[in-house]
Amino acid sequence: MVEIPTILHSLHAVEIEPGEKGVTVRLGVKWINSKNTEIELCECLNGQHRIIGKAIITDLWYGPFFSLPARFIEKEHEISSRMYSGLMKSMQRAYGSKFKDDSLVVALEYEREVKTFNTYGGQYCSKCGLLAKNFPIEDWRDMPDKTCECK
Secondary structure, rough: OOOOOOOOEOOOOOOOOOOOEEEEEEEEOOOOOOEEEEEEEEEEEOOOEEEEEEEEEEEEEEHHHHHHHHHOOEEEHHHHHOOOOHHHHHHHHHHHHHOOOOOOEEHHHHHEEEOOOHHHOOOEOOOOOOEEEOOOOOHHOOOOOOOOOOO
């Protein structure tokens, strides 16, 4: 039996908010049996891996990239990839020259979890004083100065 992955790594910022649905496209079949799986979303930027929350995979599609339905492309979690040409560029950036328009891919639709620290009574940022929203409780506890990353 193939083990279903539980962490979804992204080489770019995830540009959908908690409660929204987004899509990511992956090369190969690693994620093909992942519908209804709860996953952690990880932004992997500048050599740093940061879990930004959880999600559940609500739908998926498998086939050659050139046949990817528009309904998946339009919900891509990277805004610049919400058109075929932008998604192709992103896939080639991630997978290199081996990625072609006939490559077999899995498109994963997922819904970000809304569970925030605010659900647990709320906490206020020590820098700006605003109620910290959209921070999964696990991330909030890991922040030593209890800030909302305001700059």
